[in-house]
Amino acid sequence: AVSEIVAVTQGDAASGRHRNDGRWQKMSPRTEEVQEHMSYVERTRQHRWRCSEVTFQCPEGALCRLWVSSITEQLQALAGRPKRLLVYINPFGGKQQGRRVYEQKVSPLFARAGIATHVIVTEYANHARDHLRTQAELDDFDGVVCVGGDGMFSEVVHGLVWRTQSDAGVDHHSPEAELQPCRLRIGIIPAGSTDCICFATVGTNDPVTSALHIIVGDSQPMDVCSVHHNNTFLRYSISLLGYGFYGDVLTDSERKRWMGPARYDFSGLKTFLTHHYYEGTVSYLPARGIMGNPRDRTKCRAGCLVCQHNGRLHQEQRAECDGEWRTVRGKFLAINAASMSCACPRSPKGLSPAAHLADGTTDLILVRKCSRLDFLRHLLRHTSKDDQFDLAFVDVHRVRRFRFTPRYCQSDSELELDLRENGKRLFSQICRDHPACGCAPAYSSWNCDGEILTHTAIEVGVHCQLIRLFARGIEEPAVFEDFTNPCAI
Numbered sequence: 001a002v003s004e005i006v007a008v009t010q011g012d013a014a015s016g017r018h019r020n021d022g023r024w025q026k027m028s029p030r031t032e033e034v035q036e037h038m039s040y041v042e043r044t045r046q047h048r049w050r051c052s053e054v055t056f057q058c059p060e061g062a063l064c065r066l067w068v069s070s071i072t073e074q075l076q077a078l079a080g081r082p083k084r085l086l087v088y089i090n091p092f093g094g095k096q097q098g099r100r101v102y103e104q105k106v107s108p109l110f111a112r113a114g115i116a117t118h119v120i121v122t123e124y125a126n127h128a129r130d131h132l133r134t135q136a137e138l139d140d141f142d143g144v145v146c147v148g149g150d151g152m153f154s155e156v157v158h159g160l161v162w163r164t165q166s167d168a169g170v171d172h173h174s175p176e177a178e179l180q181p182c183r184l185r186i187g188i189i190p191a192g193s194t195d196c197i198c199f200a201t202v203g204t205n206d207p208v209t210s211a212l213h214i215i216v217g218d219s220q221p222m223d224v225c226s227v228h229h230n231n232t233f234l235r236y237s238i239s240l241l242g243y244g245f246y247g248d249v250l251t252d253s254e255r256k257r258w259m260g261p262a263r264y265d266f267s268g269l270k271t272f273l274t275h276h277y278y279e280g281t282v283s284y285l286p287a288r289g290i291m292g293n294p295r296d297r298t299k300c301r302a303g304c305l306v307c308q309h310n311g312r313l314h315q316e317q318r319a320e321c322d323g324e325w326r327t328v329r330g331k332f333l334a335i336n337a338a339s340m341s342c343a344c345p346r347s348p349k350g351l352s353p354a355a356h357l358a359d360g361t362t363d364l365i366l367v368r369k370c371s372r373l374d375f376l377r378h379l380l381r382h383t384s385k386d387d388q389f390d391l392a393f394v395d396v397h398r399v400r401r402f403r404f405t406p407r408y409c410q411s412d413s414e415l416e417l418d419l420r421e422n423g424k425r426l427f428s429q430i431c432r433d434h435p436a437c438g439c440a441p442a443y444s445s446w447n448c449d450g451e452i453l454t455h456t457a458i459e460v461g462v463h464c465q466l467i468r469l470f471a472r473g474i475e476e477p478a479v480f481e482d483f484t485n486p487c488a489i
């Protein structure tokens with residue numbers, strides 16, 4: 001298909017650039033012949049794309065020129081293809097190969113496709129975010145590309161969403177604000193350590209594949225959650241918000257950066273053994289009248305009908321967003337909000353296998369206090385074919401908004417009521433206020449896409465299809481279905 005051609009150029013058979021390996025090459029080379037070189041997308045294993053080349057021999061220069069100009073015209077008429085890109089490279093992401101990856105694998109492809117670039121190598125954390133917020137001349141570009149990992153992608157999302165709201169005069173602090181969708185698409189050239197967003201939107205973390213998705217002008221809408229505390233904006237989340245287990249794992253692993261990637265397994269095991277639970281109140285607004293539910297076993301894939309249908313509903317019936325809030329109080333080992341499946345090679349099914357990238361909802365998973373053994377059963381089901389939500393102490397709800405208040409933040413009158421209901425709680429409350437006594441801490445932290453939030457009492461709203469990526473979703477159903485890896489939790 002024309003849409004998967006990268007570029008065509010005219011060569012000269014006599015120039016020494018003559019290639020004899022084109023699959024459709026029919027004519028015997030003659031010195032007066034001219035050649036047309038065509039580069040195109042070829043699919044290989046595991047969602048990887050390659051840029052392959054075919055050479056056509058043409059006996060007449062005029063005919064060849066006609067071919068080249070006609071195909072080039074068709075390529076230029078493809079509306080979604082970017083012509084000018086703003087590129088941010090994190091030289092320190094992952095294995096610190098961002099610069100090399102871009103220069104050797106990506107930049108030559110962009111040049112071949114006739115894409116002009118403005119490249120900025122970041123000098124400090126949040127450089128890309130701050131540049132996008134204030135200085136970047138966004139009108140000059142068709143997209144923003146980040147070379148790095150999920151942290152770098154998050155920076156670009158924060159910069160671009162902030163700038164879009166600021167330009168449109170939207171107050172992003174208000175949890176109820178209707179945010180403006182971003183005009184520019186975002187491309188991710190994976191050069192991080194986890195590349196979770198690439199796995200979710202492309203199916204692999206291969207720089208050439210991502211570059212080709214950018215060149216052909218793919219577009220994958222994505223929801224973004226905004227996280228607030230007391231009507232103040234805290235952060236955006238694209239993949240996972242986790243309190244309790246995943247918050248504690250992150251807090252502990254941050255203290256052990258010197259261990260390298262092994263720190264996640266170490267902190268995971270330690271947090272599991274510690275088995276802390278946290279009291280609090282979760283309120284949520286269920287997503288009503290939409291297609292799909294968290295346990296229907298459908299997977300979000302390229303051209304996802306659930307995302308298309310629910311995205312349309314969201315656009316047409318904004319009133320649906322007002323419904324009845326529900327409240328759950330209790331002791332939780334984990335509270336997770338998964339805005340996408342969060343599947344990656346380490347966790348083949350992900351936290352919520354049927355979650356969607358762009359349906360305007362997040363899957364709120366509540367794991368209530370249970371025994372260590374039961375919690376282990378729940379965790380192990382993330383790597384098996386069994387339903388991880390089919391357990392008495394686990395609830396999952398597809399929601400549009402939610403709030404969490406840890407118990408120590410509850411109002412005095414609520415605490416008093418609790419104390420009257422159960423005198424024993426007085427002792428536990430005293431312990432919480434005096435952690436020196438060695439009992440369990442009263443509160444955990446929120447893990448927001450790998451960053452620790454500064455507040456525990458939060459309000460979260462999902463913004464349907466707020467951003468678009470240069471991606472198309474995973475093309476086939478089978479991906480990372482390797483349930484043999486016991487570490488994949």
Ligand SMILES: Nc1ncnc2c1ncn2[C@@H]1O[C@H](COP(=O)(O)OP(=O)(O)OP(=O)(O)O)[C@@H](O)[C@H]1O
Pocket residue numbers: 089090091092093094095121122123124125126127147148149150151152153155191192193194195196
């Ligand atoms: N020049 C820089 N110096 C220091 N830190 C930077 C610089 N540029 C970006 N950063 C920060 O580095 C952090 C990590 O980068 P990145 O996400 O690219 O890699 P990673 O953490 O190894 O991968 P992943 O996020 O996929 O695990 C980001 O949060 C980003 O804000």
